[in-house]
Every structure is written in C-alpha cells, then in structure tokens.
Amino acid sequence: MRLLLLPLLAATVDLVAARAVPASHVVHERRDARSTTWVKRDRVEPHIQLPVRIGLKQNTQAMEQAQAWLMDVSHPGSESYGQHWSQNDVIRAFQPADDSVTAVRDWISSVLGEKKQITHTDNKAWLAFDASAAELETLLHTQYHEHHDAAGGRVKITCDEYHVPKHIQEHIDYITPGVKGVHVHASELRKRSFKPGHHGGYGGPFGWQPPKQRPAPHMPQNGSELATCDVAITPACLQALYNFQPLSPHAKVSPNNSMGIFEEGDFYSQQDLNSFFTNFTSYIPNGTHPTLNGIDGGSAPVAVLDAGGESDLDFELAIPIIYPQTTTLYQTDDLYYAEGGNGTTGGIFNTFLDAIDGSYCTYAAYGETGNDPTLDPTYPDPNGYTGKLMCGVYKPTNVISISYGEQEQDLPAYYQQRQCNEFLKLGLQGTSIFVASGDTGVGGINGDGAANGCLRNGTVFSPTQPNSCPWLTNVGATKVYPGRTVYEPESAVVDTPGHPYRGAFSSGGGFSNIFPIPAYQASAVATYFADHNPPYPYYFNGQYNSSDGLYNRNGRGIPDVAANGDNLATYVDGNFTLEGGTSASSPIFAALVNRINEERIKAGKGPVGFINPVLYNNPGVLNDIVNGTNPGCGTDGFSCAEGWDPVTGLGTANYPKMLKLFMSLK
Incomplete structure (x- = not known):
C-alpha cells in the first residue's frame, strides 16, 4: 500500500x-x-x-437456511430442482x-x-x-x-x-x-528469500504426493485394445468400464459447457498431449488444448521436459471423454508462490475462489475476511505477478475438477469452513465441484504431523481437506486388478509398499473431524455402520485427543463416488508412462458429468449442479465396489462393502444409467 x-x-x-x-x-x-x-x-x-x-x-437467517436452499435446487424430489441461483441472488441472500x-x-x-x-x-x-x-x-x-x-x-x-x-x-x-x-x-x-513448499501435493505442491509414475511395461498396440486393461488403462478401457462411447469429433457442442480443471504449481506440455492423442485418440487433432484462465500470474503450457505429471494426466484423461467439448484450465498463482515462495503455501484455493467469485475476495466468515496474510499469497508480488489480486475475473464452469488438497489438520477450521461456504454458494449457482479424495488411505503424508502422517502419536486416522466439506463431490480410486478384465467389477486401489510405484497407495477415505454428517448422506453412513461396523474404537465431534478412538463417528463421510485411479496410460516429459492416484479419478468422473450437462443443455435444461443428493437417493446408477481396503495409521483402514463405504463411496459411474436419471429430472 x-x-x-x-x-x-x-x-x-x-x-x-x-x-x-x-x-x-x-x-x-x-x-x-x-x-x-x-x-x-x-x-x-x-x-x-x-x-x-x-x-x-x-445474514444469520441466511446462513441457517443455506443448506436447505442448496438441497432445494439439488434434491431430485424438490419442485425447485435445477433452478439454480444467479450470483446476484446469492449476494442478496447472504x-x-x-x-x-x-x-x-x-x-x-x-x-x-x-x-x-x-x-x-x-x-x-x-x-x-x-x-x-x-x-x-x-x-x-x-x-x-x-x-x-x-x-x-x-x-x-x-x-x-x-x-x-x-x-x-x-x-x-x-x-x-x-x-x-x-x-x-x-x-x-520486501526482499524475499525462496523457501520450497513444505508439502508435496497429490498433483502439485500441496497435500498428497504427485501422481505415482513408473515406466510402462506394455504399450497397447492400438487405441481399442481391451485385453491388457489390467496392465495399462487407456481411453478405450475407460469407455468399456463405464459404458460410454466418444462423441463424434464433429458434434455440435455448447460453447458454455467447458469443463474446468484446477492446477497449481504443475503445468501441462502440448507435446505430451499431442503424443497421447496420436497414440490413443487419433480422432482428436494434435494441438487440442485447454483454454487458459490464468490466475494471479498462472501460465501454461511449458516445454516438454518441464511438464508435470498432474496437469498432463488431467487433460489426457478428460479431453478424450468430452471432446469436442472443451476444457478450461484454472492455472493458479505465479511460480514464486506456487513453488513455496515466502513460505505461504500453507493455504490453498483462496486465490482460485477469488478469481471465480469477486465477492469471495471480501467475504467475511468465521473470523476471516479476504485472504489470510500468513497462509495465502499476497499480490502484487515483486518476485512474480505484479498485478493486483484477481477478483471475479472468470466465470466458473459448470463442472470443476480439483486434484489437489491437504489434510484437515494442516489448516485452521475457520479457513476450511469459509471455503466450504463458498463451495455451497457455487452449488447454488449450478457448479459441480469434484475433488480427489487422496492417496494415503485413512492416513496422511509420512512426516506430516506424526511420522506416518496420522494424528495423536500416529494412531488416529487423518481426514482430508477440502474433501470434508459436504458441498462438493469426493472421488476415490478403483483398479482393474491383474488378471481381471474391464467386464468384471473393479476393486479399491491397494498398492502396498514395494509396489513398482513410489511407495504405497490406497484410496483416501474416512470421516471429517470438522464437518458433521450431512443429511443427504446420513442414511448411507448409518447403514454402513449398522451392517459393516469397522473394528476400531471411535470418538465423536472430532475430539480425538480426549479419546482412545481412531475415527470420528459423526463426521462427514469421504468419498462419495469413485473412478479408476491406477495404471493410467499417459505421456509425461515426452515418455510413455503409467500413472496412478485419485488425481486421475476426479477428472474421469467429472468429465462424465460434463457430458451429462451437455445432453441436458441440448434438451433445454440446465446443468446438474451439486449432484450428491441425487446420487445418494439413486445409488443404483453407480457400480457398487465391494472389494478392497484403504490401509493407513498402522491398520487395514476401512473395507469396501455393499452400498456406501469410506473407501470408494457409492461406487463408479454407469454412464447410461446416470444419463437416463439426470435427463429424467427437470
């Protein structure tokens, strides 16, 4: 100033x-x-x-009614289903x-x-x-x-x-x-010294580790090969798993239905995308790329040797599912902050939310107004982006996929609650937010908190953030196990230590210590406890320090749904590799919902918005996953079961059934 x-x-x-x-x-x-x-x-x-x-x-009354308002436009039985609000409606109400x-x-x-x-x-x-x-x-x-x-x-x-x-x-x-x-x-x-970010993101410098990579033992011979999907998951494998076909490259699509993808400190390479299209989706022209919505100095693409596994993965998965629909890249923060400059990478998502909702820049809630000066970047930045903080410069897309996050313990509750309110408001406006559930099972990052990333002396399960917010859709990870085919049920990902990937990997899941079980999820969670009660002591209201329990019995359950997240065929840094992580699962599920929005728009309907109430009321449109666990914190974690479970949620997409359901709604 x-x-x-x-x-x-x-x-x-x-x-x-x-x-x-x-x-x-x-x-x-x-x-x-x-x-x-x-x-x-x-x-x-x-x-x-x-x-x-x-x-x-x-407005106190508005805050008390906010959840009811969201359910009013999101519940399949509501007379107001799909009647989403404008941003001015939201501002006036709150x-x-x-x-x-x-x-x-x-x-x-x-x-x-x-x-x-x-x-x-x-x-x-x-x-x-x-x-x-x-x-x-x-x-x-x-x-x-x-x-x-x-x-x-x-x-x-x-x-x-x-x-x-x-x-x-x-x-x-x-x-x-x-x-x-x-x-x-x-x-x-204002002379600043560079400090590398202390997090290793599950798609960037935040939260979970980057997508798991290893050299591919097998290059599929053609784009339609299904015999080796247990080795390498290609676009054809995903089509078989979730029962959909690519759109015609010449299909007429809505210019207002681009799929949004969030990135931070990780960048795609056009050369990698071109290599992927050439080998697996020849109907997609080389040069196809996302529209860049750069936020506070965020830019892309980069040279092939500077490419990141997360960004390449997101677009190599999403584009083949939705093409010729388009993708929008929300590349957030200048390189100085995105890579940990000034130590202000403790927070995440605030500058992104600023850019798609100008009111968030000054929104006051839970003792926080605007961005946190300790956790969030400060602009202008003499080490990078010298413009003003970007507020309300981009319209949120109908669907946004996020493959980044942290553990709940890493950020103050008020910081997470304020962001959660924003996700609720975006849902009111018809935006569907999908977030990867994490790659460390019921635990956290090794060395983050306790040595194994868990709470209270390394024993208590560590929930993920922003996943614990009830107003977004969490996506866990499944896998085609060796010797299995795409015509058989998938299982939850459980890659044990010693696997060719970098360390163990299992689908993130559990129960929030901050947010309670939302009403739309209450019956599913109660059924899970009644029929498949986990063999661990538990506590209530997030009070793990005053208990011998390992998980919060009345916390919001994670995840909601799942999609394939292991052995994904990708091109990164010019090389054909296999990647894994819930980082892959989120854009897969989100892309299928983006396609559903396209069909609804053609029929004169609006986007589906917050989809959880519809799915929890109609779990039969998903493929239930009943095999697998998500180990961590010295335990086997939770187990998959019939119905909802804290490993793979309600299950993976059955696209024709999902499409039929959402098309039947007004």
Whole structure:
C-alpha cells in the first residue's frame, strides 16, 4: 500500500495509550499462536493512513437456511430442482442485515465524526474507509505496531487485540487491520528469500504426493485394445468400464459447457498431449488444448521436459471423454508462490475462489475476511505477478475438477469452513465441484504431523481437506486388478509398499473431524455402520485427543463416488508412462458429468449442479465396489462393502444409467 502523511500531533499517541478501555467494550479478537513468526517492533506513527475494512456478519437467517436452499435446487424430489441461483441472488441472500449495517456505521461516525466517508462494498459484506493509525487506535482501543517476518522480509501493521462496543460485536465478523494486520509494501523491506513448499501435493505442491509414475511395461498396440486393461488403462478401457462411447469429433457442442480443471504449481506440455492423442485418440487433432484462465500470474503450457505429471494426466484423461467439448484450465498463482515462495503455501484455493467469485475476495466468515496474510499469497508480488489480486475475473464452469488438497489438520477450521461456504454458494449457482479424495488411505503424508502422517502419536486416522466439506463431490480410486478384465467389477486401489510405484497407495477415505454428517448422506453412513461396523474404537465431534478412538463417528463421510485411479496410460516429459492416484479419478468422473450437462443443455435444461443428493437417493446408477481396503495409521483402514463405504463411496459411474436419471429430472 501507499503510505500517506498527515500533520497530526504526536501527542495523540500518548493520549490513546493512556486511555482505558471502557466497560462498554469487549475484546473482539486477540492474537493467537499462529502469529508467533512475526516479531513486534516499532509503534506505528499516528499519521500513517490505513485502509480499514470491517467485515459484517453474514445474514444469520441466511446462513441457517443455506443448506436447505442448496438441497432445494439439488434434491431430485424438490419442485425447485435445477433452478439454480444467479450470483446476484446469492449476494442478496447472504448480505448482512440492514440493522447490522446501520449499527456499525453509526458507531464509526460517533467516534470518528459524521464526515468520515464510509463505503458499503458492492458485495455488501464490508464497510470500508481510510483512517489514520491514531483514529483507528481510538476507534478500537488498541495500539498498532510494525510486525516483521525476518525469514520472509515482510512487514505488516497489526495489533495484539482490539475492542468494540458490546452491542456492536454481534454485527461484526472481523476488522482489518486487526490481529492479522495489513502488509506494508515498502520496497526496501520486501526482499524475499525462496523457501520450497513444505508439502508435496497429490498433483502439485500441496497435500498428497504427485501422481505415482513408473515406466510402462506394455504399450497397447492400438487405441481399442481391451485385453491388457489390467496392465495399462487407456481411453478405450475407460469407455468399456463405464459404458460410454466418444462423441463424434464433429458434434455440435455448447460453447458454455467447458469443463474446468484446477492446477497449481504443475503445468501441462502440448507435446505430451499431442503424443497421447496420436497414440490413443487419433480422432482428436494434435494441438487440442485447454483454454487458459490464468490466475494471479498462472501460465501454461511449458516445454516438454518441464511438464508435470498432474496437469498432463488431467487433460489426457478428460479431453478424450468430452471432446469436442472443451476444457478450461484454472492455472493458479505465479511460480514464486506456487513453488513455496515466502513460505505461504500453507493455504490453498483462496486465490482460485477469488478469481471465480469477486465477492469471495471480501467475504467475511468465521473470523476471516479476504485472504489470510500468513497462509495465502499476497499480490502484487515483486518476485512474480505484479498485478493486483484477481477478483471475479472468470466465470466458473459448470463442472470443476480439483486434484489437489491437504489434510484437515494442516489448516485452521475457520479457513476450511469459509471455503466450504463458498463451495455451497457455487452449488447454488449450478457448479459441480469434484475433488480427489487422496492417496494415503485413512492416513496422511509420512512426516506430516506424526511420522506416518496420522494424528495423536500416529494412531488416529487423518481426514482430508477440502474433501470434508459436504458441498462438493469426493472421488476415490478403483483398479482393474491383474488378471481381471474391464467386464468384471473393479476393486479399491491397494498398492502396498514395494509396489513398482513410489511407495504405497490406497484410496483416501474416512470421516471429517470438522464437518458433521450431512443429511443427504446420513442414511448411507448409518447403514454402513449398522451392517459393516469397522473394528476400531471411535470418538465423536472430532475430539480425538480426549479419546482412545481412531475415527470420528459423526463426521462427514469421504468419498462419495469413485473412478479408476491406477495404471493410467499417459505421456509425461515426452515418455510413455503409467500413472496412478485419485488425481486421475476426479477428472474421469467429472468429465462424465460434463457430458451429462451437455445432453441436458441440448434438451433445454440446465446443468446438474451439486449432484450428491441425487446420487445418494439413486445409488443404483453407480457400480457398487465391494472389494478392497484403504490401509493407513498402522491398520487395514476401512473395507469396501455393499452400498456406501469410506473407501470408494457409492461406487463408479454407469454412464447410461446416470444419463437416463439426470435427463429424467427437470
């Protein structure tokens, strides 16, 4: 930000410092342990101008009704099924109550004067104004200091705690600059050192490991070969498994039904895509590529030797399923941040959500307004993208596939809850979000937390994030086992240590420690416990530290569905290889839903949006997976079973049955 100087008396500082907090005020926020990396230094000069943003509480009644609204447009039995909202509808429904806006505005004016210009932002979530440090200290009964991050060379202005009147507290979610502060973009203090990301993503630098790769022992002789699908899964194998055919290359498709794919710190190569098309889908012309929606400096493609296994995999799987429908690449964040620059890769998805929903940039919920200055990138970035943070510049596609994530334990609950609300709002607007469920069974990444990635001394199962959010669709992984064919039922992936892939791999699944079982899933989960009760002690409400239990008995179940995720034929770095991971499963299932949307659009209907209520009410449109486990944390994990299970969910797609079902809905 730019620092403006105004001629205020230095004595003001002493007056503020000496003023006692009135009994009518209460502490609204106080610094927590996450802020210890920042060192408090000099008191901020009273004349420094600060951009003040007061996040107003979302409409309480709306937040209570939000789940019902989503079910109203998503449940197959609802009269309003498919009648998705516009973004303006969402903003109007969730905007703060008028009395909250009035009360907070009157409070500001009573302290700082009627002439203070206060703006109510377009998304209705903020009151915004500029104030000097002295004015803000008077308003909030606090003191502001410079806080320095020695490792990153950053500086922000922040306070240890701040106070608001008791009658105002119920109307305010969060104030900035508050305990999280506002960054000072002083060039002499912004020299940053590179720190590699501490995560190894299941498709990038976040969360799970990159897709598992190994040299392919067998190159299928032609694109239609099915005899060796137990060795290498090609597009023809997927067509046989899920009973669909490629579209005609000349089919007329909707220009408004592109399939979105999220990428972060991993990039596709056009040469790899061309090699794949040439060998397996000759009906797709070389040069076919996604439309780039670059976010905050994200760009692609790259040279073949710089290609990433995740991006190549996503597009080599999705494009053959939906072509001539198109794909859209949401390439997120500049290279500096995407590869761990400044250590701010703890968070994930906030800048992506900013770019597809401008209101998210300023959305206040769960003690967080806008992006987290510690967990998320800060733009402009002198080491990369020098533009402003991108807010609302891209329209979300009808379907978005995400093969990235972390463990629940890695991020604060409020950070995950705020994002989960956004996924709910996207569902209201008709967007289907699919997320890979993870590659470590019931555990986490080795060395992340406990040595084996599990909780409480390496014994408690570690749920995944954002998978635990109830308003998206999680996709687990299945496999054609050696000696089996595509005409036989698949099994859950269980690749044990010593497998040719890099280490063990099993389909991520379990129960959230943060989010409860959603109503649409309650019957399926109850049936699983009644008929196939796991042989492990459990706990309730996420309280694993006060229990001997290994999993949360009343948490949201993961995953919802599954798709093939092992021995996928791919081209990466110019070489034919086999890859595996739920990173593959998500774009496969998502692409099939994108095709269903295409058929609905042709029939004059809208996209299917959030599909979980339909699938849980009609599990017969999926191929139930009854064989396999997802080991981790020193156990065999959970077991597949008839019906829903926390390994492969409801099962894999039976495309004709799914299509018939969704076409029957209005």
